Amino acid sequence: MNYRNYIYSLLLVAIIGTSSCTKLDEKPYGLTNTGSFYKTAADAKSAVIYAYSILPEVGYYSRGYYIITELPTENLSQKGDAGVSNFELDQLRTTSTNSDLDNIWTYLYRGISRANAVIINVPGIENMSATDKNQIVGEGHFLRALHYFNLVRLFGEVPLRTETLADVSQIPAEKSPVSKVYDLIISDLKSAEELMLPAKNDEGRANKAAAQALLAKVYLQLASAKTSSSPKYEFVADASAMYDQAKIYAGKVINEQSNFVFTNNLPDIWNTEVYKKTASEHIFDAAVDRTGEIEGNYSKLTNMFLAGDRPMTILYDANNPASASINIGQGWGHFLTEAAHYNGYPTNDKRKSQLIVSTYVNDGKVYNLDIASSSRPFSRKFIDPLRIGDKTSCNSPVIRYSDILLVYAEASGPTADGYAAVNKVRSRAGLGILNPALGLQEFRDAVVLERSWELAFEGNRLFDLRRTNTMEKVLVQQYGKTITSGAYFFPIPQRELDTNPLMKP
């Protein structure tokens, strides 16, 4: 054969052969990572938006948080086919394989990972005003503190993660004592308070007052838990100093700012078109909007509460027959209001008549909801008459003005300040003033009870019972529940125990 053919083909081999030895580096398409991000002010803002976006997700404030914090109390139970994890929580017999606990644990740490990314990466961004940078880093600290505060109240001793994850060798982490977790929470919140601006931020984003409000709640937690000998709070040195701090920070929110205010009419507190657009009680919310595309952008929390029989029309103000009729749609009736809570309100408490739906109209027919049936009266706090299908704009309230007023009252004790704060809340509810002759403990007990009505279904009750060491007293002795496990701290999820070699149950 022709030798030229050899030569040509060998040449071809050589050429293509060499080109095929080129580097096999990947050039990813449409993907961002640490190497290409955190360069500009817009990146910084985007980083903190990402940190916030965990809040309204299904596993966190848009459903999971309420399942975890409300079912174990006397507030809510769940429908029959809700699944074993819900039942375990409701019946206070949680195990480490509880999937709802696994969810909340996972989402809390995802939130921490996102907040860490802000705290660690944003300070290094050049060409950005110090004010903007501080505000964003402050929000990162605020969010991290919020997640750890939730974690420590739910699970107690937990691993403290303050770095971004660059390598698998960082995965093993041991539990930190409760005191260390609080050290981080307080230092984060102090940084947040210092770095953030007092001006009102965008909807769903924190400002200085939010940090102060959360700090007040943290101090009250430490103070009351120590005072009541709640488990694992022995480390708190001086409860009364903590009460003082709680009062100071709650006082800053009540007295030193006007972005968040007391709303006089109860239904207005929960009117999305009011609280999202004017000065309101919503100091910090997980924000959503009905125009969102996926759950987490919008909320379906509404459906968890609303009865599922038929579309419902109610009066805007149930106590005012002249008020507008609003169409609130229909839900899944997942949460069932417990009789213990429903029947526990003082007579004429407007929080029961105005903020719990006990009757509705469908097709001209009036239906009354029976607290003993499977279609029960439900909270009116999460309704959206403008809902699009199942998509609602109901924000999940994380810190509310009334909450801080009651923190202030409880921290102040039976003082003029304390009575003024609690009576402000009571009078709005149509109740008379609190017995002015209460002793310190009686007063604080009364405030905690007030909180159970005022903040019902907002995820506070479990923590109030835990920090006042009254889980058994209230749930067992008063309401006849049985506590098998997880009274003060839930078990750490099995998945974490299985995959984190330094983690012990």
Added chain:
Amino acid sequence: MTRVLRLALCLLLILSPGILLAQQRTVSGSVYDDTGATIPNVTIVLKGTSSKVSSNADGKFTISLPSETSVLVFHYVGMDTREITVNAGERTLRVDLKSNAKTLEQVVVVGYGTIKKSDLTGAVSTLKGSELNRTPASSVDQLLQGKIPGVQVIAPGGQPGSGATIRIRGSSSLNGSKDPLMVVDGYPWGDAGQLKQINPEDIESIEVLKDASSAAIYGSRGANGVIIVTTRKGVAGKPRISFSSLNTISSLSVKPDLWRDGADQAIYENEAALTGGTPAAELPYLGQVRSGVYFPSIAELRGLDPNKPQWPYNTDWQKLVYRNPFSQSYTLSADGGSENTKYSISGNYYKEEGLAIKNDYNKYTSRLNLEQKLTPAIVVGTNVVLAYTRNNGGGLGITRSRIFPAYDANGNYFRTSNTDYGNPLALANGLLNTTKTVDVLGTIYANIKLTSWLQFRTQLNSKFGNSVNDQYDPNGVSQRGFEAQGYGSIDNANYSELLNENYFTVNKTFGTIHTVNFVAGYSIQKTENRSSSLIGRQFVNDNLQNEDLSTAASKSITNGLSRFDLSSFYGRANYSLLNRYLFTLTARADGSTKFGANNKWAYFPSAAVAWKLNEENFIKSLNLFSELKLRASYGLTGNQGISPYQTLDRFGSARYFTGTGFQTGFGPGLAGSNNEQGLTIVGGLGNNSLKWETTRSLDLGVDLGIMDQRFTLTADYYVKNTKDLLRLKTIAPSAGYDQQWINDGEISNKGVELGLNANIIQGKDLSWTAGVNMSKNRNKVVAMGESTRIEVGTLYESVRQRINTFTIGQPMYSYFGYKSAGIIQTLQQGIAAGLTGADAQPGEIKYVDLNGDGVVNADDRTIIGNPNPDFTYSFNTSVKYKQFDFSLQLYGVQGIDVFDFAKMTPSRQILRWTPDNPSTEFPRANNSRGNRASDFYITDGSFLRIQNVTIGYNFKPNVIKGVKNLRLFLSGNNLYTFTKFNAGYDPEVGENGINEGGYPKTRAVSLGLNVGF
């Protein structure tokens, strides 16, 4: 000096025929095949010379021979080469050639070359295109079921256009691909299972490479085995034009188990609600209006209510929703060519109607194979495939209550409440769901014969495809349409691929002792997959469907692209000593962009030996075996079946509402698909060391043939061990991630394969062949890093767990759940069993407290079943008598556990536990039962199916003028299934063994016609 000598020798050679011409005679004859038909284009060579002729269109030939005794050699593709001695004085000949389909001379296609079947050292099975059943199949994959030992084909359901799951010698990957590599005409197309682009009638042969020796040449894509499809090529001669058609009418193969009487259903539902805690006054069927719809009472349904007429509705949903679908397939093809140009061209139209109304699948494919000899040494050619498909609609349910009508008084679809989106007629007529795909696949190649023993081939392959899915859910038809107030979407996906292969082939025999065959080459492949999705929600009305998404109030867009490159070097050396001892060495080096920076290149060597005992004198002297070969191979293959970019850190993004609108955030943690509870699973943590999975496999085989290959047996034993499994490792959630791709873990497969073929009768008028094959595979998860069990697959809301697991020491997909021990008969029994509350009531399933701690809880779960069969088997036979032919295929699966979620069918619900009927088999009616995954649902899914029966008649040539052959046949597919499984369902379910009642299978009867001109 030598040069002069060589020149002289050449001259002598050239001149010699001229010398011989002097004493010639003319011999003529005809060549016939084993059916008695004449064969055109047979090459006839006078042995020892270059003198040759071809038979004409009628199979006749004339050749000049020397006057003394000579030898003629007859060559024809697909036939045994035959040497005929022509004695002096002989003038006419009749030559019968035998098809080599079953013989040792048959040439088998392997990776980057071909080899004589008798010289194979690896485990390679082969199937002729003509052996495929003639039944509607949108892809050839499902037709492979039961045809080849060691190849398991799972084809659950009968959705038009659906492919099949193919597993060769078991599964050996947890998260990577488990599909074999599909190679068409030398071009690796990718994962098998959906070969819609090739019309089964265009297939010449299918080869399956099963062991490491044969598959190692495909390196990091060879671990799941390789399926090589070869399409028909042109041969020199007059054009052969053929037309075939297949018209099929199908029907439901299994009668669905539905409520036959609305009253029975109402009684059941009332009872279930009452047990479930619904107050007696709120039961469903009490003759009351619920959400605006009147629900009759039981008495009314029975016609026993004195104040009400007999309830008028009794809707037969099966009749409304299902039909007897009609399917068609038409193929027109032409093959032919000259000495220098050869072509094969074909076109096919395929239409398959679904069992469900408004569901159909259409396909148009065409193919051209063209080859041109440029010079005696250079051949160039091209293969082109075009395919277009269109799918409309999908499956529909028929389990809706027959108590309510299909339409309301106004002619609208009847709804039982304003959130009822289950009316199948509304869904069938209301939803738009159409997918169109276009594929263009092309190869150009050049074969250069550098010397008589050295060849170089270079080829350029390209693949381009596009698919568009249009969907629209009007407001009020589906849940999605309601939530979105009109949901429209357009999904686009396209892929493109370019591959260049270059390799040398050496074929050389040294004396009579040594024969060598080498292949060495390299390839480079670039692949790009692109997708985009446009979604609009909330439309003013439903008029435009998804035609103008910009009019939607809410719009979302997603898009993505992934690309990867593969560079490879490969080689194979075959050495045959004395035509008795065969040795093969194969190796491939693959470099892939998909893998971590630390592991870009992978090496896959393998070796095989074979001993042709039948060539040894001591065996020859037995005069028993026409073939007796022992084979052994060992080697490495790989699996790179993961997506690109998995080794890199990747950020996620999410939106958050900040008052005026949504803002987009980026950060660590890439949310993957949501789990069933709407919760996201977060990955995105890179791994620089990620690499391919490696399978080490040993194969020991024997090929045995007696009586000139009339009876053959192939048996193989194999052990496959797969390590470095590509696995999504669950990492501590406190790290902020849920999972990361790692290499970890081990799976083993061991098995035996048996193939038996017999040509029992080989007569001119009557022939009878039969074949049996059997495959037995034992799969075991050996290790998975820190985990002893991983739950995989769907999280079933009804039992709140995943059911399939990978558990150490168990086969893949083993079911995990509770053991049960019948039905609780008394409350005491229930409590004694460790159950509480509603679970302990009489009539509930008695779960077993396995660990004996007095409580039945999650800790009592264990492995409760195995969805992998003990063995699969099939039997094929065909009989030809004169013009008639008959064939039969049986296919069976034995020893398989099905997790039958649909176990409580209405006919069993009727047999439920009640105080009056203390059933020990079926639990009471209870609509709020906390169901658990348990062995209550596990049912033996073994079956034996009459897969295909075909009866054909071959008309004699020219029965119609110009028609060379004409065949009419009737083919019945999936005719009957022998099984003890749930009577309402077909026992063949997906690889994970869970029966959820998918698209029902059909029984098909086809009338086929083949005409050749």
